[in-house]
Amino acid sequence: MVESFLFSIADSLIAKLASQLYEEASRVMGLYHHLQEFTHTLSLVKAVLLDAEQKQEHNHELREWLRQLKRVFSDAQDLLDEFECQTLQNQVVKAHGTTKTKVGRFFSSSNPLVFRYKMAQQIKDITNRLDKVAADRRKFGLQTIDVDTRVVHRIEMTHSHVNDSDVIGREHDKGKIIHILMQKNGIDIDKSLSVIPIVGMGGLGKTTLAKFVFNDDRINECFPLKMWVCVSENFDIKQMIVKIINSANDSASHAHAPDFQQNLNILDMEQLQNQLRNKLAGKKFLLILDDVWNEDRVKWVELRNLIQVGAAAGSKILVTTRSHSIASLMGTVSSHILQGLSLEDSTSLFVKWAFKEAEEENYPHLINIGRDIVKKCRGVPLAVRTIGSLLFSKFEANEREYVRDSEIWNLPQKKEDILPTLKLSYDLMPSYLRQCFALFSLYPKDYEFVNFEVTTLWGALGLLGSLKKNMTQEDVANQYFNELLSRSFIQDFVSCGTAYTFKIHDVVHDLALFVAKxxxxxxxxxxxxxxxxxxxxxxxxxxxxxxxxxxxxxxxxxxxxxxxxxxxxxxxxxxxxxxxxxxxxxxxxxxxxxxxxxxxxxxxxxxxxxxxxxxxxxxxxxxxxxxxxxxxxxxxxxxxxxxxxxxxxxxxxxxxxxxxxxxxxxxxxxxxxxxxxxxxxxxxxxxxESLFSGIELPHLKALNVSSCKRLQYLPLDSKHFPALEILCIRICDKLGLSKGPEDQKFILKLKTILFTSLPQLGTLPHWLQGSISTLLSLRLEHCHNLEVLPDWLPMLTSLKALDITDCPKLRSLPDGINCLTALERLEVIDCPELFRKFTLQVGEHWNQMSHIKRISMFERKDLE
Known part of the structure; x- marks a missing residue:
C-alpha cells in the first residue's frame, strides 16, 4: 500500500523546504511566506501519519483520507521540482548565458516575474487543498508520533553462500536427495538422464536445499561437471541453453569470473546447440534447474532432448518448483515433497537469527515468546528467518509481544501464503526504507541487482536524502542495503570490491509487487x-x-x-x-x-x-x-x-x-x-587518440576508459584528478601508461585499479606508487606482455585483493609478498610461470603467501 510511504514523502518535502537553497531562493522570488504556511500545515499532517499508516488496514475512510493526501503530496513534489528546475536554470543563465538567451528568457514563461506569480498561485492552491484534507485528521482520533523509530541493527554485508551451519533441519532431506542422485537409474537403465523434482511452497527452502546438495563433497566426486541455472518465469529455450553453457564454463574454470562468460546471444540456435553438445558430450553431469514455472510440455521436451544428446550415463537433473503439476511433467522419479520445519528446528532457526551466539541463554522469557511467534510461521524457514532478523537484539518483552499479538496473523490467508509474515516485517521497516524496497518490484524475478544501478534509481527519485552531515548518496544507499540485508530482504550477496551484487527471494519479490501494486x-x-x-x-x-x-x-x-x-x-x-x-x-x-x-x-x-x-x-x-x-x-x-x-x-x-x-x-x-x-x-x-591534456576534473571519483583503439595518451596525476579513487582501463591496444618523467610527483590516492588487455603494459607504471597506502584492490587481466611486477609492490600495505588472469609472460611476483599483511585474496589464472612457482603448498615460493586467507591458482586448459 503506497500510503505507507507518506511519512517518508512528507519528511523529504519538509527537509527540502527547510534547506538553505529553498530559503534563499524563496526570499529572492518573494515566495518565502507562502512556503512557510505550507510547511506549517505539512508538519501538522506529518505528525499523525505514522499512526494513520498503522490503522488504515481496517478503516476504509482512513485509507481514502490517505489517498487524498497522496495526491496533494504528489502535486507538491512536482511544484518543488519546478522550483528546483528554475533555480538551476538561473544558475546556468548566469554562468553561461549570452545576451540573446537572457533577452529571450525575459519574454518567456521563465521570466522571474512571470514565474513568481505563477508559483505563488500554485503554492496557494496546494496549501488550500492541504488545509482542507488536514482538517479531517481530527475525526480519526490519530495520535501524534513525530519520529519514525523503526530502525534496525546493521550488519556487515558478506557473501551469503550456504554454509552447513546455516541450514537447520534439512540433513534428512539432503541425505535422501543425495541417495537418489548417486544411485543408478534402475528400471530406466536405457535412459541416460534422470530428473528429480523438489516440490514445496515459496519460502520453504527448496533452493537452499538444492545448494546444500550441490556443494556436498559426495556430489563433487560423483559428478565431474556441475551446472546451476535459475529458470524463474522465463522458460525461453535459447536463453536456457545460453545459461547452461555459461554455467558449464563457470564449472570448468572453478571460478565465477564474469570475464569467462561468453556472449552467446549473438549465436543462432544451431550454433548454440553445437556448443551445448560439445560441453556435455560424454560427461556425467548434474544440472540444477532452480525455480521452474513452465507448464508447457513441448518446451520442456525440446530442452530435455537437447540436454540428453551425448550425456553420459548417470547424469541427473535436479528441479525445484512450487508446482506439483510441473514436477509431474518433468520428473522421471517421484517428487521429493519438502515439508515445513519442526517446531524444535524452527525455534533453533529463530534463535540463530534473533540473538547473537549464546546470547539467548540470558533471556529465557524471550525464548518463550519467540516460540509462540514461531508457531505462527508454520515451519516456513523464510518466515522464521525474517521475523528473527526483525527482532535481532531487541530485549524488551513488549517489542516481541507486539509482533506475537499483531492483528496481521488473523487476516484470512491461503494455506501456503507467507506474505502476512513478511508483510509484518515490512510494516515495521522505517518509512524511508519501505519506499526504496517497493521499487524492487520493477525488476523481473531472479534479477541480479548491482548496487550502483539501484543507488542510481533511488537517487534519481530523491529517496537518498543525507541522514547525517557529509554523507554521500552512495553512503546512504549502502546503509539502506545493510538494513535490508539485516532484515533478510536481500540475499545471495557477492562483493566485487567497490561494487556488489545481490538477489531477492521470489516470495520477497511477491511482497514487493503487493506493496507497490x-x-x-x-x-x-x-x-x-x-x-x-x-x-x-x-x-x-x-x-x-x-x-x-x-x-x-x-x-x-x-x-x-x-x-x-x-x-x-x-x-x-x-x-x-x-x-x-x-x-x-x-x-x-x-x-x-x-x-x-x-x-x-x-x-x-x-x-x-x-x-x-x-x-x-x-x-x-x-x-x-x-x-x-x-x-x-x-x-x-x-x-x-x-x-x-x-x-x-x-x-x-x-x-x-x-x-x-x-x-x-x-x-x-x-x-x-x-x-x-x-x-x-x-x-x-x-x-x-588523446584524453585530458591539461584539464582538471577535481571531483571525479571513478574513471573507466575502455575499448578505445587509437588512444595513446592519458596523463594521470593528482593535480588534475585529486579525488580519483577508482581507475579501470581496458582494451586500449596503443596506450602506454608508463610514459612521463620519472621525477614527476604522482600522489594519486587510488583504491581500486583494473587493467585489462593492455598490450603496451610491460610493468606497472611508476606513478602508482602514490597509492601505496590507499590501494585496496589490484586486478590485471589479459596483459600478454606484462613480464614483471615492480619491486615496490610489497609496499602496498592496504592491499586486500590481488587478481592476475592470463598474463603468460609474468614470471614471478616480487620478493617480499609476505609483507602484504592486509592481503586476503590472491587469484592467479592462466599464468603458467607463476603457476609453476607458486603451486599450492608445493612451489618454491609457497612460504611467502601461506598467510593469505583465500588463494586460487589454476590454468583453465588443465580443467577442461
Missing part, C-alpha cells in the same frame, strides 16, 4: 491499461512494438527497460512517453530508434537518461543540454553517434557520464566544467 507496474503483453495512480513503469518484453495502451496516468516518474536486449522501438511508445512531463528516469537502453523525438529536451525534470547500446542513433539534439536536473547520462554502446551534443557544460547536475562517440576530439573543456561529475566512462571511442 498501486504505484509500480511491470508492463508485458497482457497489460491493456496503465492506471491513473501508477508512477513507475517497467517494460519487460520486446514484443510490445506498436502496441497502444489506454493510459490514464500522467504523473509517471520512471520508465525502465531492465532486461538486456529489451528496448523501445515504436512510435506508440514515444507517444506514451510524451504524456509524462514529470519523468525523472527514462531508460532507452537497447532501443533501436534512429532519432530522439524533440520533446525529450523539454523533460526538464529528468535525472536519468540512458541510450545504452543503441546501435542506430547518429546524433542527439543539443536541447538535451537544457536538462539542468540531469544526474546520469549514459551513451555507452552508441557506436554510430557522430558527436556529443553542444553545450554539455550546462548540465550542471551531471554526476555520472558514459560516452561512446565517433568524435576524434572530445569537448574536454565542457566536461571539465561539469562541477558535479564524479563517475566518467569513455568506451568504444575508436577515433580518440
Amino acid at each position: 498501486d504505484e509500480c507496474l511491470l508492463v508485458n503483453s497482457h497489460i491493456r491499461c496503465i492506471p491513473e495512480s501508477i508512477r513507475h513503469l517497467s517494460f519487460v518484453e520486446n514484443d510490445l512494438d506498436g502496441k497502444s495502451f489506454s493510459a490514464k496516468s500522467v504523473g509517471v516518474r520512471t520508465i525502465l527497460f531492465p532486461k538486456d536486449g529489451v528496448g523501445a522501438n515504436s512510435e506508440a511508445f514515444f507517444t506514451l512517453v510524451s504524456r509524462y512531463k514529470y519523468l525523472h528516469i527514462l531508460d532507452l537502453s537497447y532501443s533501436s530508434v534512429g532519432t530522439l523525438p524533440g520533446f525529450i529536451g523539454k523533460l526538464k525534470h529528468l535525472r536519468y537518461l540512458s541510450l545504452y547500446n543503441n546501435k542506430k542513433i547518429r546524433g542527439l539534439p543539443d536541447s538535451i543540454c537544457e536538462l539542468q536536473s540531469l544526474q546520469v547520462l549514459d551513451l555507452g554502446g552508441c557506436q554510430e553517434l557522430e558527436a556529443l551534443p553542444k553545450g554539455l557544460r550546462k548540465l550542471i547536475s551531471l554526476r555520472d557520464f558514459v560516452i561512446t562517440t565517433k568524435q576524434a576530439v572530445l569537448p574536454e573543456n565542457d566536461i571539465a566544467n561539469l562541477s558535479c561529475l564524479q563517475y566518467l566512462t569513455i568506451e568504444c571511442c575508436d577515433n580518440v
